[in-house]
Amino acid sequence: MSCFRLATALTAARPLPRNSQNLRLFARKSQEFTYARRQFSKALNESNIGKNTKPAGTLKLTLLGACIGAVAGSTYTIYSRISDKDSHKEHERTPPKVIGSLPAGVRITKRYINPKDTSGLDIVLFQFQTCPFCCKVRAYLDYMGVSYSVVEVDAVLRQDIRWSSVKKVPMVLIRQQDGQYVQMTDSSAIISLVASSLHDKRTDVGDLAQFYPHVSFFDDDGKKRQDILNKYFLMYQDRTPKNMTKEIEENERKWRTWADNHLVHLISPNCYQTLGEALETFEWFSQAGEWDVYFPKWERNLMVYGGATAMWAIAKILKRRHELTDDVRSHMYDALGKWTAELKKRNTKFMGGKQPGLSDLSVFGVLSSMEGCQTFKDSLQNTNIGKWFYDVKELVQQNRGELRRERIAGVEALA
Missing domain, CATH: 1.20.1050.10 (Glutathione S-transferase Yfyf (Class Pi); Chain A, domain 2)
Incomplete structure (x- = not known):
């Protein structure tokens, strides 16, 4: 997120063309990862506080789903960054030759x-x-x-x-x-x-x-x-x-x-x-x-x-x-x-x-x-x-x- 804030600050300082699609995609990836992490944390808390309040099968399914969501979100984010290896070159300036x-x-x-x-x-x-x-x-x-x-x-x-x-x-x-x-x-x-x-x-x-x-x-x-x-x-x-x-x-x-x-x-x-x-x-x-x-x-x-x-x-x-x-x-x-x-x-x-x-x-x-x-x-x-x-x-x-x-x-x- 620090890199994202830095890029946003630089863009605000310079009136350059902005790629709204990339920003929306990045925000969506972050939301998906945050949601998956929240679900995983919630499931852990529930397992520690009230083990007898939920059936064991439901708890396991919740934990499994949260883990899969977290892993999928992280994997997708890493893959996107690797495949978009030139994204850091956006707004790159080249003076006339x-x-x-x-x-x-x-x-x-x-x-x-x-x-x-x-x-x-x-x-x-x-x-x-x-x-x-x-x-x-x-x-x-x-x-x-x-x-x-x-x-x-x-x-x-x-x-x-x-x-x-x-x-x-x-x-x-x-x-x-x-x-x-x-x-x-x-x-x-x-x-x-x-x-x-x-x-x-x-x-x-x-x-x-x-x-x-x-x-x-x-x-x-x-x-x-x-x-x-x-x-x-x-x-x-x-x-x-x-x-x-x-x-x-x-x-x-x-x-x-x-x-x-x-x-x-x-x-x-x-x-x-x-x-x-x-x-x-x-x-x-x-x-x-x-x-x-x-x-x-x-x-x-x-x-x-x-x-x-x-x-x-x-x-x-x-x-x-x-x-x-x-x-x-x-x-x-x-x-x-x-x-x-x-x-x-x-x-x-x-x-x-x-x-x-x-x-x-x-x-x-x-x-x-x-x-x-x-x-x-x-x-x-x-x-x-x-x-x-x-x-x-x-x-x-x-x-x-x-x-x-x-x-x-x-x-x-x-x-």
Whole structure:
């Protein structure tokens, strides 16, 4: 119990994800063991006080049952602790990785150079051009006028990130003041880190990254998961903007979370609901990502036909997982209707007010990933999302740096 109290105290001190199922299971085991021990003690007392008040057979059965209950409870507790040997690693924090230099063989496909950029950030973005999470990161960087380099990763072979233990995109490498690179994953955490750095240039980006560690936890199914702590929070520290209120911050976090946990999960079931539509979508991905320019023909075809087939199958699984009906378009229309209704209620051009906020750029980024798909065309016809979407797009494109296409071995200094 002392270990349990210590774990509870530590959890209370740190606002981390909690595993309610494990706590309930532990409490239930303790209650069962306490009950069995109480019955055993009661039986012993009765045998000492009044041996003649109960039949001998009843007393023996009581003692036997109490012993069996105590042994069973203890055995189950010990077995559970042995089988759950990693439970002590719950809430384990792992800071972002730092690497000494850019990995050998990294191939830059293009750069966005903005002569007005005063951020001082050197960012390399590893992406799939039409990945909704990658589109979110680009939308933010472009709107803020930040210069960055892009590595277009093969969605099937992923050779350009084989150096990394994390095989997901988006991923960024950002140069620290000491010349090393901090590696960040998760689109929302990347955006929060860069936004924090742009707000407070006094602090090294590597130091700010320490506020976004990976944290482990067990979900309600008992499976160990990982997430990034504080990923929807900006680290203002002692320099909170004057126009930033608690209400604005909470609203930004609410809709950024909504974009990640709901809106993005509607894309695959919609864009890949038939094999024909999946192939049409990947052909557009190839065009938007310039796969024929950056990849050999055989690799481009593998990405198109292999990717379309795989995503068509995965879309069916995702539809069931997220409990969507066969009319998947209606779920997309409902989500976009919720967003536009909130804008109308606030009577503002953007969720951020007169200018797009982080939630605007997140939702725009997710939707821009399917701009060339039939789903997006249908959404324009059946919802009021068009005006807001193109207003955000215009500002993003106005602030974006100059595009320079290239494919080189290694990374050279920006020209």
